[in-house]
Every structure is written in C-alpha cells, then in structure tokens.
Amino acid sequence: xxxxLATSNKGKVKEIKALCKDYEVVPYSELxxxxxxxxxxxxxxxxxxxxARAVFNALNDENIIVIADDSGICVDVLGGxxxxxxxxxxGQNANDKENxxxxxxxxxxxxxxxxxxxxxAAIAIVTATSEYSVHGWMYGTAITEAAGNGxxxxxxxxxPLGYDKTLGELEENIKQKLSHRAKALALAKTxxxxx
Numbered sequence: 001x002x003x004x005l006a007t008s009n010k011g012k013v014k015e016i017k018a019l020c021k022d023y024e025v026v027p028y029s030e031l032x033x034x035x036x037x038x039x040x041x042x043x044x045x046x047x048x049x050x051x052a053r054a055v056f057n058a059l060n061d062e063n064i065i066v067i068a069d070d071s072g073i074c075v076d077v078l079g080g081x082x083x084x085x086x087x088x089x090x091g092q093n094a095n096d097k098e099n100x101x102x103x104x105x106x107x108x109x110x111x112x113x114x115x116x117x118x119x120x121a122a123i124a125i126v127t128a129t130s131e132y133s134v135h136g137w138m139y140g141t142a143i144t145e146a147a148g149n150g151x152x153x154x155x156x157x158x159x160p161l162g163y164d165k166t167l168g169e170l171e172e173n174i175k176q177k178l179s180h181r182a183k184a185l186a187l188a189k190t191x192x193x194x195x
Contacts, residue, residue: 002026002065003023003026003192004027004028004056004067006054006056006066006067007051007068008028011096011152012069015176015179015182016067016185018172018176019181019182019185020185020189022189028055028058028059031059032059038050039070041084044071044072044122045070045124045133047084048068048069048070048133049068049131050068051068052067052068052124052126053126053131055126062128065125065127065192065195066125067126068123069121069122069181071086071180071181072085072086072119073086073118073142073153074118074119074120075103075115077107077110078106078107081106082099086099086153087153099154100146100153103142103157104145104146112144113145114141115141116139116141117139117140117141117142117158118139118140119137119158119179120135121135121137121181121184122135122184123181123187123188125188125192130195134187135184136182136185136187137183139160141161142158143159143166147165147166148168148169149168150172151167155167155175163178
C-alpha cells in the first residue's frame, strides 16, 4: 500500500519511513511540485487534517492514502508555547536551530533552567471515502542547554520522562519507542490495516 506524506520535512519523512516499513512511503514532493499549505487550524488535529486534505485534493487520485503529521512541543512554564507554532516559533522561515534557540531564551526569561513539557503528534489519514485522526504524546522536561546532535527540531533540549539524556543524545531505536510520532503512527497503522 502506498502512503503519500503531506510533508517535505526531511526529519519527519525519515522518521515516518522508519516506523512504517510495511508500506511504500512517498513524500508528496516526489509526486508533484511543493506548494504552500496554510495551516490556520487551532489544534494539531485541525492542522494535520488541513495538510492531508490539501495534498489529497491536489493529487486528485482516488487510489491514494495521504497521511499528515502536525506536531510540536508544549512547555508548561510558557503556558503551552510554542504548541502548534513549534515549526515557526522564531518566525515563518525559521530553521530548527533558530526555533530551538528562541525556546531556550524564552524558558530562561522565566528564570528557570528547565520546565515540564510534552510533545504532541496528531496524524491525519485522508482517503477518497474517509478521514481519521489519532494522537500520540511524549512527556518529559525541556532544558535550557542543548545536548546531542541526533533527531531534529527541539530534540536536543528535551529529556523524556525516565531518562537522563536528551532525545538528541539517545540512540535512534530508543527514541523510536518513546516518540510521540511513533505512538500516533502505531494507532494510525491500526486504522490503515482496516482500509
């Protein structure tokens, strides 16, 4: 079964391909030119569905299944920021490093060096006849010193509950077991098996 990913984010594509080895996983950018998708939802679920619908409609092929992920980190000391704005926290065209640095600065501005935090991943599945969405979460601590070069996004500043290393330091196989995206994809695969 071919799954078309409504993302061109290399980190997400790599992670989803690794977690969905039973499927042919193709980023939509390999099938058509990339285009801007306005993510104007108020929740991770709404934005995931917006992305999946946009790519499904653009490809105009009733035989495909499109999956989209919307995910981010929510930091308690910041009232849940950056949340759905995680990918553009430091500005519309910000890169991972700029976003990470801004989050570290914002946490430090609260006169703390760490805060409880969690990652959320919402995965939307869109077919010609149905739409589904599932969620996964990973809890832990956001710290103000980046450590490790693994993963992407905010991984070097997030220590999962029960661990003493950041996601940037942990081995990939451990991260895959803990990941909010892995948890959401496990639920998504249950749905995909019924389609």
